[in-house]
Amino acid sequence: MTEVNERRERARADRAAFPDGGSLSGAQVLDAALALIDREGMDALSMRKLADSLGVYPATIYWHVGNKNQLIAKVCQRVFDSIELAEVGDVPWTAWIRQLATSARTVMGRHPSLAAGFTSTIQVSASSLTLADRLMQVLEGAGFRGERLVMVYNTVLGTIFGWISAEFATELANSDSDWTAEYAAALNEASDEELPAIRRNLLLVANRVFMLRWTSGRTTPMEGSFDFMVETMIAGLERMLERDDRPL
Amino acid sequence: MTEVNERRERARADRAAFPDGGSLSGAQVLDAALALIDREGMDALSMRKLADSLGVYPATIYWHVGNKNQLIAKVCQRVFDSIELAEVGDVPWTAWIRQLATSARTVMGRHPSLAAGFTSTIQVSASSLTLADRLMQVLEGAGFRGERLVMVYNTVLGTIFGWISAEFATELANSDSDWTAEYAAALNEASDEELPAIRRNLLLVANRVFMLRWTSGRTTPMEGSFDFMVETMIAGLERMLERDDRPL
DNA sequence: ACCTGAACACCGTTCAAGT
DNA sequence: ACCTGAACACCGTTCAAGT
Numbered sequence: 276m277t278e279v280n281e282r283r284e285r286a287r288a289d290r291a292a293f294p295d296g297g298s299l300s301g302a303q304v305l306d307a308a309l310a311l312i313d314r315e316g317m318d319a320l321s322m323r324k325l326a327d328s329l330g331v332y333p334a335t336i337y338w339h340v341g342n343k344n345q346l347i348a349k350v351c352q353r354v355f356d357s358i359e360l361a362e363v364g365d366v367p368w369t370a371w372i373r374q375l376a377t378s379a380r381t382v383m384g385r386h387p388s389l390a391a392g393f394t395s396t397i398q399v400s401a402s403s404l405t406l407a408d409r410l411m412q413v414l415e416g417a418g419f420r421g422e423r424l425v426m427v428y429n430t431v432l433g434t435i436f437g438w439i440s441a442e443f444a445t446e447l448a449n450s451d452s453d454w455t456a457e458y459a460a461a462l463n464e465a466s467d468e469e470l471p472a473i474r475r476n477l478l479l480v481a482n483r484v485f486m487l488r489w490t491s492g493r494t495t496p497m498e499g500s501f502d503f504m505v506e507t508m509i510a511g512l513e514r515m516l517e518r519d520d521r522p523l
Numbered sequence: 524m525t526e527v528n529e530r531r532e533r534a535r536a537d538r539a540a541f542p543d544g545g546s547l548s549g550a551q552v553l554d555a556a557l558a559l560i561d562r563e564g565m566d567a568l569s570m571r572k573l574a575d576s577l578g579v580y581p582a583t584i585y586w587h588v589g590n591k592n593q594l595i596a597k598v599c600q601r602v603f604d605s606i607e608l609a610e611v612g613d614v615p616w617t618a619w620i621r622q623l624a625t626s627a628r629t630v631m632g633r634h635p636s637l638a639a640g641f642t643s644t645i646q647v648s649a650s651s652l653t654l655a656d657r658l659m660q661v662l663e664g665a666g667f668r669g670e671r672l673v674m675v676y677n678t679v680l681g682t683i684f685g686w687i688s689a690e691f692a693t694e695l696a697n698s699d700s701d702w703t704a705e706y707a708a709a710l711n712e713a714s715d716e717e718l719p720a721i722r723r724n725l726l727l728v729a730n731r732v733f734m735l736r737w738t739s740g741r742t743t744p745m746e747g748s749f750d751f752m753v754e755t756m757i758a759g760l761e762r763m764l765e766r767d768d769r770p771l
Numbered sequence: 772a773c774c775t776g777a778a779c780a781c782c783g784t785t786c787a788a789g790t
Numbered sequence: 791a792c793c794t795g796a797a798c799a800c801c802g803t804t805c806a807a808g809t
């Protein structure tokens with residue numbers, strides 16, 4: 276308890292060194308929250324710890340950012356804003372989507388704890404509306420219209436952001452001790468009769484594919500598969516476009 | 524407080540009517556947890572509420588299922604187990620994947636609150652290993668081998684499960700009152716210069732596409748787009764297979 | 772084996788009061 | 791406008807003790 280007070284005092288001193296002489300800004304709160312999330316994970320984020328790290332009482336956080344849900348939404352926003360889009364018209368639609376995909380994954384990969392729940396947290400904002408509009412422009416440019424445009428748009432965003440959140444998700448059960456050992460054991464017990472394909476490809480897939488890995492994308496990225504997925508989706512869309520060209 | 528005791532008493536009475544005379548089984552705990560999640564949402568799940576709903580003290584839950592993370596993992600497992608796979612070899616690989624996709628979405632759609640965080644929670648189990656193995660068999664049968672097999676496998680699972688969790692995710696900010704109004708306002712303020720594509724397609728996309736909807740997949744499903752996404756992925760994989768057939 | 776009863780440390784949120 | 795200090799209701803988890 277005095278320990279907490281000491282930490283608070285130190286943080287307060289740091290804060291006093293700021294240009295404006297110690298008054299907290301909303302941006303500082305968001306930065307501190309993101310730092311805390313990156314350092315200790317999403318589950319460890321609490322309003323009280325965050326307040327402590329800023330040398331301030333919990334209620335102060337509420338004054339700046341509203342409640343915890345809003346705090347998280349704003350942090351996600353901040354990260355989301357740094358996704359870089361190509362100018363519409365500068366590149367072919369396929370290249371534009373590739374750029375969106377790789378930038379989104381790079382940005383979210385810097386904050387894996389956030390990425391896991393990211394899809395739940397997308398909030399309306401200038402930059403999310405901008406992304407939506409640009410993507411729609413690009414897809415219109417490619418020739419998609421009406422109901423088809425809706426489906427293609429959803430396909431692009433759903434696969435890209437859905438994948439990213441799946442890749443960086445942590446396994447809950449991981450919090451337990453010998454989870455890894457248990458997993459490896461289960462995999463090795465895979466018999467030729469029951470799990471022949473896993474057995475055949477064990478070295479190839481162990482800890483490298485969904486449902487057969489015991490570390491998340493944080494420690495074992497799946498960049499190759501992600502890129503392949505994006506290429507597959509684009510190839511699929513091209514084929515859809517060809518089919519669409521024919522008279523129905 | 525007496526209110527809680529009353530509820531506990533009633534639940535205990537219900538429990539006493541069970542075949543074995545009132546002793547709690549692990550399965551009963553999981554069923555009650557899933558019911559609570561479906562009824563009040565993931566955030567409302569607490570060990571104490573769950574205990575109350577079973578007419579039991581919190582510590583009893585710990586005896587049956589370990590801690591909260593393990594509880595959630597087991598509940599996910601239970602839902603996951605009801606995904607139905609086609610027999611390998613009974614249908615072409617494309618149909619097999621289609622079946623996996625629609626069954627997975629149907630099953631998860633029955634428990635949207637769970638679906639949102641589902642990717643974080645997949646645990647090793649008999650049925651998840653089985654799914655992994657069958658999918659690998661199917662993809663081998665289609666002609667994918669080695670590193671290519673890894674990427675295709677990840678593409679299939681990453682897009683299907685990633686999408687589903689994105690579709691059924693709730694918007695956090697939704698907990699606030701006039702979120703919808705705010706959103707609609709932001710969309711209507713979309714000017715022709717800043718957001719031309721959204722403006723052009725407003726009626727088409729409003730509340731129907733990712734990042735431009737204010738209700739989640741629970742109330743506004745995106746089945747059409749999901750099916751299209753699956754077809755796109757399959758078409759893309761077919762093209763990848765053709766490319767692969769040519770000498771590199 | 773299964774459950775009680777109570778405790779511990781922690782949490783989100785609110786609110787009057789200070790400056 | 792910005793922050794303190796304290797309070798309220800709730801939470802996950804543990805543990806000795808009961809049967």
